[in-house]
Amino acid sequence: MAESTGRSTAHAGMFPDLRRDVAFPIVGVGLLFGAFIAVGLLYQSFFSGAAERLVTVAMIDAIIVLGIQIYVGNTGVLSFGHIGFGAIAGYTFAVFAIAPAEKVKRIPDAPLGLTDVDMGSWGAVGVAIAVTVVVAFFVGIGLARSGAESGAVAATVITLALLFVTHEVARHWPELTGGERAGLSFRIGGKLDTRVPIFLALAGSLVLARLFAQSRRGRLAKAGREDDLAARAMGVNPMVQQMIALLISVVVVSVGASLRVYETGSILPENFFFNYTLLTLAMLIVGGRNSVTGALFGVAVMTVGRELARRLGQDGFEVFGLGLDSAPLDWIFRENLQTVFFGTAMLGFMIWRPKGLLSDWEFDEWLHRRFTRAQSAPAVPKTAMGSHQEARLEVSDVSVVFGGFQALSQSGFEVSSGEVVGIIGPNGAGKTTMLNVITGLVPATSGQVRLNGTDLIGTPSHEVARAGLVRTFQNLRLFGSLTVRENVEVTRLVAIAEHDDRSTPETDVLVAAAGLWDHRDRRASELDYGNSRRLELARAAAARPLFLLLDEPTSGMSDTESLAMVGQVQTMAALVSAGVVVIDHDLDFIIGICDRIYCLDRGSVIASGTPEGIQADPSVQAAYLGSSAS
Amino acid sequence: MTELLQNLIDGLGRGSIYALLALGVAVIFGVMHLLNFAHGELITVSGYVAFWTISEGWSWYFVTPVIIGTAIVTSLVIERVAFSRVRGSSDFTLLLTSFGVHFVVSAIFLLYVSASVKTFSEPGWVADTFPVGSLNVEVYDAVVIGVTLITLLATSWLIQRTMFGLALRAAAADFDTARLMGVRSDTVIRGAFALSGLLAGIAGVFWLMRSGHTTPSVGITPMLKGVLAALIGGLGSLRGAVLGGFVLGLAEVLLRSRLPDSVASLTEGFVFLLIALLFIFRPQGLIRVAHAERV
Numbered sequence: 062m063a064e065s066t067g068r069s070t071a072h073a074g075m076f077p078d079l080r081r082d083v084a085f086p087i088v089g090v091g092l093l094f095g096a097f098i099a100v101g102l103l104y105q106s107f108f109s110g111a112a113e114r115l116v117t118v119a120m121i122d123a124i125i126v127l128g129i130q131i132y133v134g135n136t137g138v139l140s141f142g143h144i145g146f147g148a149i150a151g152y153t154f155a156v157f158a159i160a161p162a163e164k165v166k167r168i169p170d171a172p173l174g175l176t177d178v179d180m181g182s183w184g185a186v187g188v189a190i191a192v193t194v195v196v197a198f199f200v201g202i203g204l205a206r207s208g209a210e211s212g213a214v215a216a217t218v219i220t221l222a223l224l225f226v227t228h229e230v231a232r233h234w235p236e237l238t239g240g241e242r243a244g245l246s247f248r249i250g251g252k253l254d255t256r257v258p259i260f261l262a263l264a265g266s267l268v269l270a271r272l273f274a275q276s277r278r279g280r281l282a283k284a285g286r287e288d289d290l291a292a293r294a295m296g297v298n299p300m301v302q303q304m305i306a307l308l309i310s311v312v313v314v315s316v317g318a319s320l321r322v323y324e325t326g327s328i329l330p331e332n333f334f335f336n337y338t339l340l341t342l343a344m345l346i347v348g349g350r351n352s353v354t355g356a357l358f359g360v361a362v363m364t365v366g367r368e369l370a371r372r373l374g375q376d377g378f379e380v381f382g383l384g385l386d387s388a389p390l391d392w393i394f395r396e397n398l399q400t401v402f403f404g405t406a407m408l409g410f411m412i413w414r415p416k417g418l419l420s421d422w423e424f425d426e427w428l429h430r431r432f433t434r435a436q437s438a439p440a441v442p443k444t445a446m447g448s449h450q451e452a453r454l455e456v457s458d459v460s461v462v463f464g465g466f467q468a469l470s471q472s473g474f475e476v477s478s479g480e481v482v483g484i485i486g487p488n489g490a491g492k493t494t495m496l497n498v499i500t501g502l503v504p505a506t507s508g509q510v511r512l513n514g515t516d517l518i519g520t521p522s523h524e525v526a527r528a529g530l531v532r533t534f535q536n537l538r539l540f541g542s543l544t545v546r547e548n549v550e551v552t553r554l555v556a557i558a559e560h561d562d563r564s565t566p567e568t569d570v571l572v573a574a575a576g577l578w579d580h581r582d583r584r585a586s587e588l589d590y591g592n593s594r595r596l597e598l599a600r601a602a603a604a605r606p607l608f609l610l611l612d613e614p615t616s617g618m619s620d621t622e623s624l625a626m627v628g629q630v631q632t633m634a635a636l637v638s639a640g641v642v643v644i645d646h647d648l649d650f651i652i653g654i655c656d657r658i659y660c661l662d663r664g665s666v667i668a669s670g671t672p673e674g675i676q677a678d679p680s681v682q683a684a685y686l687g688s689s690a691s
Numbered sequence: 692m693t694e695l696l697q698n699l700i701d702g703l704g705r706g707s708i709y710a711l712l713a714l715g716v717a718v719i720f721g722v723m724h725l726l727n728f729a730h731g732e733l734i735t736v737s738g739y740v741a742f743w744t745i746s747e748g749w750s751w752y753f754v755t756p757v758i759i760g761t762a763i764v765t766s767l768v769i770e771r772v773a774f775s776r777v778r779g780s781s782d783f784t785l786l787l788t789s790f791g792v793h794f795v796v797s798a799i800f801l802l803y804v805s806a807s808v809k810t811f812s813e814p815g816w817v818a819d820t821f822p823v824g825s826l827n828v829e830v831y832d833a834v835v836i837g838v839t840l841i842t843l844l845a846t847s848w849l850i851q852r853t854m855f856g857l858a859l860r861a862a863a864a865d866f867d868t869a870r871l872m873g874v875r876s877d878t879v880i881r882g883a884f885a886l887s888g889l890l891a892g893i894a895g896v897f898w899l900m901r902s903g904h905t906t907p908s909v910g911i912t913p914m915l916k917g918v919l920a921a922l923i924g925g926l927g928s929l930r931g932a933v934l935g936g937f938v939l940g941l942a943e944v945l946l947r948s949r950l951p952d953s954v955a956s957l958t959e960g961f962v963f964l965l966i967a968l969l970f971i972f973r974p975q976g977l978i979r980v981a982h983a984e985r986v
Contacts, residue, residue, distance in 0.1 A: 137783065139782075139786050139787065141790075143885075182760065199967070200967070201969055202966045203970040203971050203974075206970060206971055206974040207922075207970040207974040207975075209974065210974035210975045211922075211925075211926050211974065211975055211976065212782065213782055213783070213978075214724075214726050214786065214926060215922055215926055215970075215974075216724070217782075217786055217916055218726065218919065218922045219917070219922075219966075219967070219970065221728070221915065222915065222919055222963055222966065223963070225911075225915050225959070225963075226959055226960050226963040229957070229959040229960060230957055230959070230960045233956035233957055233959075234956075234957060251877075335908070335911065339790070339794055342787070342790070345757055346787060372926040373975050398802075400794060400797075400798045400801060401795070401798040401799075401801075401802060403794065404791055404793075404794030404798050405795055407787060407790065407791040407794070408773060408788060408791030408792060408794075408795055409791075411777060411780075411787050411788040412773070412776045412788065412792055413783050415777075415781070415783075415784040415787075613836050
């Protein structure tokens with residue numbers, strides 16, 4: 062026991078597993094970086110002249126796309142606003158980096174005496190990051206609040222409005238931005254004399270993007286991406302994770318935007334608007350938005366595609382002696398082919414392959430699987446791993462009215478730690494509504510839910526979970542594109558932060574206890590029905606709750622499977638020393654597992670007692686047989 | 692007082708167009724949970740039709756029905772070609788599909804027509820005014836407000852009193868259940884796109900009458916206004932969308948006339964600030980829509 066406590070302590074930090082979450086990502090990202098640069102330099106040596114610029118531009122695009130990936134990929138919220146943040150960073154950089162002698166020509170009367178400020182490029186990048194992060198913080202509050210209320214769609218509209226407004230302000234505030242046509246420019250026509258800053262920024266963005274995705278915060282964010290409601294029910298507050306992801310992503314975008322302005326040698330409102338948003342989003346989507354490898358791959362693929370489109374649009378070209386004349390294609394290949402290319406690519410991928418070329422595939426995860434020896438399943442202890450905690454849940458007089466329908470009236474039940482209590486009743490009796498009230502998903506019209514004396518009515522879902530009430534879902538709400546292990550690990554991360562005693566069982570032990578060891582690296586969406594139910598159970602138990610609330614854990618299972626579930630629920634509850642409240646239709650299962658049973662009918666408790674007593678109760682029989690069998 | 696009344700009329704005129712656009716956005720959001728970033732393309736296409744017909748010498752009286760018809764047909768074609776293939780996909784996919792449609796449509800005009808601005812003559816009466824007491828009311832504003840009111844009443848009748856409206860409302864409340872109850876999803880979705888096209892067509896006529904020009908990206912601004920107004924009103928609520936349109940129109944006009952001249956050109960920025968504040972304090976928008984998510 063002492064050993065496992067020691068190991069857990071190491072897991073409580075920013076990264077759950079240093080080898081998998083830090084060492085491998087850094088190695089993997091290093092190799093990706095090398096490959097990307099190598100391809101670029103190779104291309105450059107074949108095609109001289111403009112090729113060099115193309116490679117530089119691709120690297121800068123990659124930095125910005127990675128910045129967007131940190132937010133969009135991990136939170137699942139589509140943002141059109143990141144190029145708007147880029148515009149803010151780009152203009153800030155330009156205003157602070159351009160020498161006063163130059164600025165006098167374009168913006169002689171800049172507000173706040175900015176005309177005379179001379180900070181040099183490095184200082185200007187710092188200011189650009191600071192200004193953009195502050196703006197992002199306030200935009201982020203609006204995003205999180207409206208997103209929580211009206212869904213991610215609302216957040217997306219706000220990001221679009223941000224993009225539009227930064228563009229409007231840039232156009233109509235010539236005193237600061239040089240206006241729509243002139244813009245701001247550097248005197249030396251914008252050649253970076255060295256690529257070192259770009260190399261550094263690209264490598265840094267790759268490392269940051271990968272480390273964030275693997276970190277505790279990143280994993281919590283991904284849980285929210287997969288299923289916002291389930292994440293809340295496990296104790297994760299997606300609003301907080303989204304804000305952190307936004308701020309980190311905006312830092313990367315600011316660096317990328319500053320480099321872009323410096324490389325171009327000028328900035329105009331048009332540079333950071335719709336077309337660049339389309340370009341960067343298309344790169345991200347085509348490669349695979351959920352994966353850093355995918356984002357980088359997308360930049361490479363789309364850069365090649367864009368270059369082909371550009372050349373075809375001009376005059377055709379020659380590759381290795383193979384000439385391609387675009388004259389016969391004049392009816393379509395005109396100068397604006399690039400926009401058509403990006404628009405069509407985005408539309409096509411959305412229709413036929415919305416998760417992109419690489420989907421969720423991550424290079425270093427593949428490396429990690431290749432270079433990690435197969436382990437045998439850990440032993441599942443028969444007794445609780447943590448200190449036993451006395452707890453009592455009292456639900457009393459709860460009423461819920463939906464419109465004119467009384468779903469629950471004055472119902473309640475009690476359960477103490479160590480007990481297994483069942484709630485049965487015909488369809489529509491209000492069983493699931495009861496769990497929804499307890500876990501804060503449905504507001505109660507009246508009544509109390511007391512956990513160790515504290516009333517939880519009105520407490521947000523994620524705080525109910527943290528207080529010790531964690532549920533499973535009847536209609537399965539797993540984190541689909543995360544693996545079985547990751548599903549369990551995410552809730553375990555919440556538990557570790559909440560409980561100081563570090564006695565939450567290891568992820569592997571929980572996975573083995575649920576009988577899912579052989580499936581541990583499969584994605585949850587690939588599991589069959591029975592295994593999905595077992596994963597729901599393990600994921601909830603990983604939160605180390607005081608009470609596990611199980612919503613029809615055997616629904617859809619065969620008789621053999623549901624009998625086996627009795628043992629699995631008991632093992633799991635013992636492992637985390639939790640009391641159990643279970644809802645089910647399957648009477649054999651309920652009678653096999655429960656110490657006490659409550660029977661609900663049409664929103665009211667009509668009977669309660671021992672399994673034997675309930676079986677003999679005439680009113681229960683009447684409710685189940687649907688007749689007044691008196 | 693006079694100035695405030697004047698602003699009110701201007702704001703209602705502007706808000707009417709936004710309300711029509713927002714209602715079209717909300718109708719489609721209701722049936723397929725798609726926030727249509729390609730809504731403005733209906734105006735882009737209409738703009739080129741206006742340009743071609745008017746340069747042929749057509750009068751606005753004939754151009755108007757042609758524009759409205761074009762918008763309806765375009766809306767149905769876009770549904771058929773793109774949106775019908777992503778029905779039931781995630782919000783993310785739906786949003787980016789509409790974003791992609793926006794670019795493909797504007798790129799078609801970019802490629803085959805040109806990137807430059809195409810102008811056409813506005814109807815002669817657009818700039819005319821008539822006095823009401825101490826106010827000067829533009830004929831244009833009066834027409835816009837009048838036609839919008841009639842359109843909204845007719846739409847309200849359509850949605851409240853017809854079988855199609857019932858199907859539309861049922862689908863908006865719970866699409867899957869509505870299908871099980873015998874609502875034909877194809878019919879109701881196409882109907883919604885036709886209705887959305889009609890509303891955008893009417894808004895488009897007004898928009899183009901005033902602006903007198905079109906470009907491949909002319910649809911962006913009306914799209915943004917419509918989507919924002921729908922969001923301000925409360926996503927999913929048809930009444931909210933109309934309300935949101937009027938609120939946005941009034942806010943723009945009032946801000947523009949009240950802000951000092953030096954920053955008047957930044958009105959859009961201030962409007963955004965107000966919207967951001969609204970969402971921080973009332974994230975569900977003006978009218979709350981109950982979200983029925985089964986757990």
